[in-house]
Amino acid sequence: MLKALHQRLRQGHRTFAYPRRWPELPERFRGLPAIDASRCPEGCRDCAAACPTEAITVESSTVRLDLGRCLFCGECAAACPEGAVGYTSEFRLAARRREDLLLIGGGAPARATALDERLRRIFGRSLRLRQVSAGGCNGCEVEVNVLNTVVFDLARFGIQFVASPRHADGLLITGPVTQGMREALRLAYQAVPAPKLVIAVGACAISGGPYVDHPEATNGAESTVPVDLFVPGCPPHPWTILDGLLRLLGRVGD
Amino acid sequence: MIGGSELAALRPGERHALAALPRLSIERFRAATLEAVQAGARIGALFAKPLGDRCELFCVLLDGASGRFRVGVCEVARAYPALTPDCPQAHLFEREIAEQAGVEPLSHPWLKPVRLRTVDDAGFAPFRMDGESVHEVAVGPIHAGVIEPGHFRFQCHGERVFHLEIALGYQHRGVERALVGGPTKRTLPLIETLAGDTSVGHTVAYSQAIEALSGRPAPPRAEALRAVALELERMANHVGDLGALSGDVGYLPAAAFCGRLRGEFLNLTALVCGSRLGRGWIRPGGVAFDAEPARAAGIRERMREALRDFHGARDLLRNTSTVRARFEETGVLARETCEQLGIVGLPARAAGLERDARHEFPSGAYHLDRIPLATWTGGDVFARARVRWMEVDHSAAYVADRLCALPQGPVRAERGPLAPQSIAVSVVEGWRGEICHVALTDDAGRLGAYKVVDPSFHNWTALALAMRDQAISDFPLCNKSFNLSYCGFDL
Numbered sequence: 001m002l003k004a005l006h007q008r009l010r011q012g013h014r015t016f017a018y019p020r021r022w023p024e025l026p027e028r029f030r031g032l033p034a035i036d037a038s039r040c041p042e043g044c045r046d047c048a049a050a051c052p053t054e055a056i057t058v059e060s061s062t063v064r065l066d067l068g069r070c071l072f073c074g075e076c077a078a079a080c081p082e083g084a085v086g087y088t089s090e091f092r093l094a095a096r097r098r099e100d101l102l103l104i105g106g107g108a109p110a111r112a113t114a115l116d117e118r119l120r121r122i123f124g125r126s127l128r129l130r131q132v133s134a135g136g137c138n139g140c141e142v143e144v145n146v147l148n149t150v151v152f153d154l155a156r157f158g159i160q161f162v163a164s165p166r167h168a169d170g171l172l173i174t175g176p177v178t179q180g181m182r183e184a185l186r187l188a189y190q191a192v193p194a195p196k197l198v199i200a201v202g203a204c205a206i207s208g209g210p211y212v213d214h215p216e217a218t219n220g221a222e223s224t225v226p227v228d229l230f231v232p233g234c235p236p237h238p239w240t241i242l243d244g245l246l247r248l249l250g251r252v253g254d
Numbered sequence: 255m256i257g258g259s260e261l262a263a264l265r266p267g268e269r270h271a272l273a274a275l276p277r278l279s280i281e282r283f284r285a286a287t288l289e290a291v292q293a294g295a296r297i298g299a300l301f302a303k304p305l306g307d308r309c310e311l312f313c314v315l316l317d318g319a320s321g322r323f324r325v326g327v328c329e330v331a332r333a334y335p336a337l338t339p340d341c342p343q344a345h346l347f348e349r350e351i352a353e354q355a356g357v358e359p360l361s362h363p364w365l366k367p368v369r370l371r372t373v374d375d376a377g378f379a380p381f382r383m384d385g386e387s388v389h390e391v392a393v394g395p396i397h398a399g400v401i402e403p404g405h406f407r408f409q410c411h412g413e414r415v416f417h418l419e420i421a422l423g424y425q426h427r428g429v430e431r432a433l434v435g436g437p438t439k440r441t442l443p444l445i446e447t448l449a450g451d452t453s454v455g456h457t458v459a460y461s462q463a464i465e466a467l468s469g470r471p472a473p474p475r476a477e478a479l480r481a482v483a484l485e486l487e488r489m490a491n492h493v494g495d496l497g498a499l500s501g502d503v504g505y506l507p508a509a510a511f512c513g514r515l516r517g518e519f520l521n522l523t524a525l526v527c528g529s530r531l532g533r534g535w536i537r538p539g540g541v542a543f544d545a546e547p548a549r550a551a552g553i554r555e556r557m558r559e560a561l562r563d564f565h566g567a568r569d570l571l572r573n574t575s576t577v578r579a580r581f582e583e584t585g586v587l588a589r590e591t592c593e594q595l596g597i598v599g600l601p602a603r604a605a606g607l608e609r610d611a612r613h614e615f616p617s618g619a620y621h622l623d624r625i626p627l628a629t630w631t632g633g634d635v636f637a638r639a640r641v642r643w644m645e646v647d648h649s650a651a652y653v654a655d656r657l658c659a660l661p662q663g664p665v666r667a668e669r670g671p672l673a674p675q676s677i678a679v680s681v682v683e684g685w686r687g688e689i690c691h692v693a694l695t696d697d698a699g700r701l702g703a704y705k706v707v708d709p710s711f712h713n714w715t716a717l718a719l720a721m722r723d724q725a726i727s728d729f730p731l732c733n734k735s736f737n738l739s740y741c742g743f744d745l
Contacts, residue, residue: 003573004507007566014514026521028528028543052439071443074534074542087528131400135427137741138402139450139531142494145400149513163398180369180424180744181403184395210443216428234443234533235450 030072032090039084050079067101068206071234094244114250130168136175139235140202170197176204176217199229261324266617269678283328296596298690300347302355318614323679336362343596369423383409402740418721425744433704449742454487455684457536463693464538466678468670474661476540481619485649488685490519492642502731503580511567518560540666550657581636585720585732599687605633611683635735672699708742
């Protein structure tokens with residue numbers, strides 16, 4: 001017992017004071033992609049051609065980026081002959097509507113807005129989520145799980161993961177929703193009492209990710225259930241997920 | 255030279271012309287495979303490739319004694335005499351062959367589908383026991399935690415588990431099918447998400463197969479960085495697992511410490527490549543991100559701190575009698591079972607087997623650098639925990655050393671075209687165990703078939719056997735002590 005206490009003192013207080021403080025991200029962290037279309041050579045489509053998930057399209061020198069498809073893999077930046085594609089450290093990427101993730105000619109997505117007054121009153125200080133992995137590779141799952149560690153300490157915001165959909169206020173879905181998981185996901189959604197929320201975490205759950213248009217999967221959560229919050233990334237950084245959840249609950253504003 | 259002398263022998267990193275592989279009759283194919291397994295080799299991959307209305311069976315045997323892969327090919331029609339009755343470690347491979355290629359391995363005891371989700375329709379309702387006080391507990395596919403889906407059925411007598419049947423396939427997303435015809439720009443993301451917690455392991459295996467097929471190895475500096483990446487991935491996952499094991503026995507101090515420290519190790523990987531899971535770091539031909547001296551020094555410094563805190567947590571775990579009481583003699587997996595079923599990686603080492611691809615089939619930097627082999631005896635949860643903390647120390651010492659003395663030179667070589675009509679095998683010791691990739695090219699030098707064998711493919715059966723005669727309440731603990739991948743199995 002004394003040894004445990006001694007170790008506790010030595011390891012110290014580790015919870016990071018988000019949102020009061022800005023999280024530390026590594027120098028090479030790939031956050032929001034930045035494409036400087038003014039430097040695009042005439043007719044160049046190299047970034048679009050290199051993108052594994054067709055997240056980038058170029059039409060008459062307008063570059064469109066679908067953050068919901070983006071894997072943040074860096075292939076576009078490597079392919080650009082002008083060095084006009086890069087990544088910023090912007091990690092606040094979650095959006096309320098799928099179309100908010102479509103960025104035309106650069107810029108940042110419209111950050112997730114809070115739930116309406118009624119839902120905020122219900123969920124704002126206590127949100128119970130049931131996580132459903134539906135074809136997720138365990139990348140998003142581990143980054144969601146990390147929110148329970150002392151660094152992120154999700155419970156201090158009143159958000160918790162629970163074991164049963166019947167105890168939950170909503171689902172947090174990862175993976176492209178495989179055919180094998182579609183029925184289980186549908187049943188889990190039905191089992192959540194209304195009003196209920198759905199949060200899609202990761203490129204797979206938003207758009208199918210690398211599995212887009214695979215017959216074995218269904219291009220993400222919206223194939224099966226309505227979605228209230230989209231958190232892009234492959235996988236999203238835990239700060240991106242936490243930021244999205246807090247914005248949804250109106251606990252963080254701009 | 256061990257048995258199976260009729261088979262072709264490949265070294266790690268070598269390619270072999272498909273036309274030069276010995277084509278065996280099914281009798282000789284079976285005999286050669288059985289002989290090699292008898293002599294100590296294990297089946298790394300066994301799969302069918304369609305050929306008109308017939309099939310080619312490929313068997314890749316991993317012969318640890320000689321460090322060679324032995325490959326045999328055999329053409330079969332709709333059925334062939336199964337290997338499983340004589341060689342239990344073929345059981346799941348042959349079930350997969352029946353499901354994927356429609357070829358029936360005759361006299362296979364249990365051809366239950368591997369990933370098909372219409373199990374009941376196919377006449378393979380779950381195994382069932384009847385009797386007084388016998389009851390069944392069905393769990394999943396959605397589990398209680400933040401974890402991937404799978405279905406478990408326990409046949410119990412009171413608290414005691416007679417049998418656990420594991421039904422997977424819920425995560426099947428058609429990866430192997432999508433890899434055929436590649437490499438395309440979609441290939442690497444598919445490989446990196448084969449098992450998302452083993453992105454580095456699978457991407458190294460894929461890159462080595464591609465480099466063998468193109469005849470252009472990665473430069474030495476890239477090979478050293480790949481080994482660093484693999485060991486960082488191993489440390490992060492082992493530390494996380496030790497935390498989860500503590501949580502499952504209700505010892506929360508170590509659970510909290512290790513939960514945080516897992517993140518610290520993931521952050522070390524992100525210092526090099528920007529991604530905590532190593533996405534984007536490993537690429538065919540080398541690596542996409544270098545660790546320059548200042549960066550390498552920063553990683554060493556932060557790793558030293560994380561390791562010090564990990565040792566504190568580990569000592570709590572090791573010296574707390576209530577933890578040991580729950581770990582010891584729980585979920586025992588016998589050494590003989592591991593040998594018969596071809597169990598790989600950490601659970602095999604915890605049962606006393608010296609099974610580690612870094613030693614048996616060294617590739618890349620492991621040719622020169624030997625990380626001590628960690629084994630323990632007993633095959634219980636304690637042994638699996640103990641091997642984990644031994645490996646964390648070994649990996650940390652290696653990473654610290656290697657980062658001090660990275661070979662000079664480029665980190666990436668130009669990738670050449672793949673040789674047509676060839677085969678290459680790569681085996682990498684991921685944190686769960688050996689990852690085996692087999693790549694076959696077609697006439698045009700595209701991937702004609704790509705077989706992925708995640709360590710979980712072998713080891714789910716080990717979990718089922720370790721649960722026999724255990725209390726059902728110990729399932730979470732046993733399960734976590736293996737911590738197998740669902741998507742790595744389901745593909």
